[in-house]
Amino acid sequence: MSAAVLVAVLVAGGVYLLLQRGLVRVTFGFVLLGHAANVLLLAAGGMSRREPPLLSTTDPAVAADPLPQAFALTAIVITFGVSVYLLAVAGNGGDDDAADAEADPSPARMTEQGVEL
Amino acid sequence: MNDLIPFLLWLPLLGAALTLAAGERVRLQRAISFTVSALVLAYGITMLTLTSDGSVVVEQVAGWPGGIAIPFAVDTLSALMITVAALLVLASTAFAVFTGDDEDRYFLPLVLVLSGGVYGAFVTADLFNLFVMIEVALIPSYVLITRRGSASEMGAGRIYLTVNLLVSTVLLAGVGLVYGTTGTVNLGELAGAATESVGAALAGGVVLVALGAKAALVPVHSWLPRTYPFASVATTALLSGLLTKIGVYGIFRVYAVMFSGDERLQTPWLVILLVTMVVGGLGALGESAMRPILVFGMSSQVGYVLLGIGFFGELGLQAGIFYLVHNIIAKGALFLTCGAVEHEEGTGELSRLGGVARREPLLALAFIAAALSLVGIPPFSGFVAKFSVARAAAIEGEWIAVALVVAVSLLTLLAMMKIWNGVFWGADPDEADHSFAPGASGAVPDHTDPMSSTLLRRAKVAITEGPPGGMPRGLILPGLALAVLSLVLGLGADVLLGLTGTAAQGLVDPSAYVIAVTDR
């Protein structure tokens, strides 16, 4: 239950930021979504057994499912890598919706961009 | 052979590390890249021969017991995908050599990582590992699209990155939910899971939604035409052939194994796929530059490829997989030929091009062949693909599908003609304003008569422009090669149909795959 609420909160915040102008806020939204996904992964292992899976100190019978932890760890690192690049793009011209074509969604405009190469 | 399977992953990545280290020495970079892709191609063909009897080669990576280890499995479907992917990587890399893309010291390493991730995604039988492999393939594509930092690239890059990152997050969540419901992410152990519990079906559904978005199925198609066309021409060719196809492959695999082609979902599938076909076909027609037209069309063709899912059966899947292979090749040829024009003329906008066919007959030939193949006109591979899809739909009694398969082909034809008339025929750009004589019915413009002065004047124009073939052959050959391959696959379709048939059997009855993967 608690995990579900936590995920709900993180997703709600993340999606809201996702729909804002400006890549930086969108990126923050993704960070939140990333957290949500990792919490979800742990929940998928079951939140009833919560002892750290360190065999030297813990009885396997009460240890948390290590597999989702490994998944989450991998996911964290991947999200980190992508976020770094995303921020780099945001910080270098990709941030503001300057390229925002909402104002003028005419095909001409997009194809103008299309031929920019 | 089996313990060689991971070679699909580590060889390109080793290659990436070496090319990265090679740095300035671009010739060395090229040598490494081509060797790697050629080796992978050879391996793919070998695996095709090994699995053509329907057998499945599997490797429990790192030698752990089945269920714990990550299984890498190759059946006919995977082998086909690897072979075609490697082929396309070779063609696009060769093309990049002549466009100068690979003079960016980071280009070839990125391409190698991308290809490695794609191959990995085609062979892994572990859902979480599939997620990882997709990420490995995606992140180089992020860089490839944005790396030159032009405004249009940045504009496209933001969309591309965010949409794919979002979809990847959905995929990750889906995998998590699958583990949450079934306690495993091993595709073999997941066999039929979705048919047994609604929970597992929903979790798998999330995975399918994510894969569908990667494949640019409606309604998650809007990002595709706004991103791919803005990268360098070589990059577009590469991405179009590889990345969306991971989604397609994933849908084939997951739906076949985890859902066993559940009948209850067939109607929703048909609706989504047919709508995708129509929307893609119309959207392509609405664009006014070469690559946007081609890219929008991709959605449409993904609809054709997956249509077999809608009436899950051997015929439909065989047709679909054949269509997939055909599409990767024909589409690649189109991107490379149009790319060659765009690279030489500096624009892809139809209104600013014209008369290329008179200056570059060979290139025009390659384009029209690929274009007709895409439409489904014989004797190219496209006609076998279209016919077998239509045939399957007809035999399954899906009349609407048959009708749309034909109708959308007409849309594709119009789109291809739009490019042909805008770029390859018509007046040369400088005189684009008075290009077409109004072909009023009955009225006969006399300049079509061989004596016509108009024609002679045009001829002089052509001569003053210098002899045809001013374009470096290297820009033409990659596209031409793929176009020829499409012709070969049309005339000699039987071999490929045999293979896709085996692949389809493997999807309809995945027991062999499951046994191999679970290693029980």
Next chain:
Amino acid sequence: MALAIALLVLASTAVLAHPLSNRLGRDAGYPLGALFLVSLGLIAFDAPTVLDGGAVEFERQWIPALDVAFRLHLDGLSLLFAILVLGVGALIMSYCARYLSVEYDHGRLYLLLGAFATAMLGLVLAADMVLLFVFFELTTLASFFLIGGQGLGSAKPATRAFVITATGGLSLLAAVALIVSVVGTTDLTEALERSEEIAASPQGPWIAGLLILAAFTKSAQLPFHFWLPDAMVALTPVSAYLHAATLVKAGIYVLLRFSPPFAGMPGWTIVLVSVGLATSLVGAVFALQQHDLKALLAYSTVSQLGWIVALIGVGTTAALAVAALHTFAHALFKATLFMLVGIIDREAGSRDIRELQGLYKVMPVTATLTALAALSMAGMPPFLGFVSKEEAYSAFLELPGPWGWVVAGIAVVSAAVTFAYSFRILHGAFGGGKAQASLYEPHWSFLLPAAVPAVAGLVFGLAVGSLNPLVSRTVQDTLMVETDADLALWHGFEPALYLSMVTIALGVTLFLLRAPVGRALDRPLLPFTGVQVYEASYAGVQRLGDLVGRSTRSGALAPHLVWPVLSVGALAVVGVLFVGELPVPVAPLTRTGDWLVVALVAVGVLGTVVTRNRLGAVSMLGVVGFLVAVWFLISGGVDLALTQTLVEVLTVVVAVLVLRRLPRRFAPAPRRRVVPAAALAVGAGLAAGLAVLALTGRREPSPASEVLLNQGEELTGGTNVVNTILVDFRGLDTFGEILVLAVAAIGLLALLRRDAPADASSPDATAPDAVADTAAGDRTILAVASRVLVPVIVVISVLLLWRGHNEPGGGFIAALVGGLGVALVQIPRGAGARSRLKAVPLLSAGITIAVLAGLLGLLRDSFLQPLKGDLVIGSFSQSFTTSLIFDIGVYLVVVGLVVAAVDRLANGRVVAAAEATQVPPSAADLASMEEPTGERAVVRR
């Protein structure tokens, strides 16, 4: 066998076209025409068998998988058309040899003509429906390029013709697919033998409709007729061959070929007869309207094709006999007329019928030949055209009830108009005084090809009986019934004869009244032309496409990002509806402590969402990150919590580095966006929460986890199960993961060129000075801190790396700590400074080491399989596995990323050179590759 050879011989003309033209120029037409005759001879070799009621067959495997084979056969119907294709073809080739001007791309034209003829012959010989479709489309394709020529003025007409006829081809494909779904084979002969099944099947009507569509588009029936006059932009020989004798007859052939299932079906008859007659009438009137001889002939062809279609619709043996006969007759006189128009055009320099006054005075032979053909077209006795018309009347009269007379009546009118325009041609050629004194008779070699069919029209008219065997054979093989045609010039006083008389009477009247009629017709008969309709509908489809594309045509993110969210939402709704009974959780999942974390996270998230201040948002985000780490900790994820914390720190560092360049505050969100965004956000949150609630925590521990926890240690020798999973069990994931990091680093290097300090870069100028000051302040503090901290950090990170296998730690955590050290060293140095550590070597070394560590596994069994051993140094002994080497690779990559990030985010920027995008990319690259560090090479081709 002879069939296949005939086809090959014909195909050889396409192959030889260029070599011959290079040597002989336009005269290449003669040898090529000879090859046509050879092919005809080979067919004729089999003709007796066919006429005796046999059929010649040939079969080779092609695509067994679809049971498609290269099946050919020759029966009466095929024979008739084969004779037309090859006979007329030979004439046209030799005609080209004189018609074409000397300086012309002869090779191309001959190649296309040869290819077309091959496709056409294949079409009529095909005994496999797919093969038939293939050749059907190939004829379309060849004619596309024949009409399009150089692709200038003729491009649009060619495209229109192509699109229309290709549509027909596609519907033929659909028809074939449907037939296959009924009879289960693509074998044409077998399919036709099972006609009743096809007719009876639910697909039956659809098949008929699709076949009719295919035929009507190809044979220019209403409303598709317009492409044919449109296609007159083609060279005259091309028009003579394609648009009179062969291509347009392909539709006729398809209708005849597929008659067995449908002949006599009311729908079939009604559609064919009504459309056919309408086309015949409209075409004739349009023809009468034209002054351009070529356009006149084009509409005349449309009209005549309609006539034939109507006959096929009647479907009786007699009717089909006439259809066959008229196909033959029409090919003869229409090909002649086209060729003559070409000659007149070339000699007189005009095709306007009004300028041909008294042609016979200067070109008697030409004029006479024109007369022969025109009379046959007009249906005057004793020409073949007369016979076929007369027979047609009797056929029409066979229709049941009053319909016979109605149809015959309309036919008479159409024929009368035909008579009228035929005589306009005659009058043009013979009437009036000498207008073109300077003209002279062309060389006989130019006239001969036209003369042959013209004379044949007369000869066959007189000796029409000689055609009986062929025609009756055709009918028998078409309808698969026994019948005998009795064609004759004189049938005695029958209704048909009276109708002929009426026709001629009407025709003469029309001709005599040509002045008023001409005035009456000298205006557009319809408010629109077919071409206009086509272009309008094409524009319509275009607009629709633009509309479909518009939804995607936005550079903003939200319009693209909502769709994945909505799709998942839709799935969630489905889930709520169908999920039903769920298993109960096996054990309590929630603990009171959880709620504290949840509440704090909620606050943090809210803060992140509402704040307009960038740095504020970053810090709130950091808080949330740490809280999530706490959550991991209380969920038993020690390594996870550690990693999360470190990643959080680095993310914040990176974010701050980036934000230095951006305005301090976010652009305020437009009002209209807030509400929908919030709504969607709440919905998504709800969906995600429900998913977690419903789909997690409701099962026993997974078998995999049991194995890992209980056998993990003996399998790997490591006690920290999570890390053993990362480096041992699922090393492959980790492998992929470090690649993601490596590529992210490469991305930074590729995107952000380090050719100028960031502070000089434009975006920074916009940043408030305050930030710069505080940044400077931070630097000094950090500088001090780093001197103390860095050595410590390095030691810690190495320890973490070493012990990772057993206690919390491992490659990532160690490297992230090390990365922090790098950050501490770098950032204080400020802009311009570069690290002693280089990213690229770190990255490539890291990946290489990881791969090699994996390859060591191949020594045992498998890639990435760890090898255990004991490392003994003096008294110190430590168990050791190759996964440690793997971890070192991981370590290097992560450090490489941090180095790249700190370096480029602080000091690099996008080189806008790529903005000059109109120049070819290679050039743009060269420009953007100028780097003082010489980090990149410039290689020129």
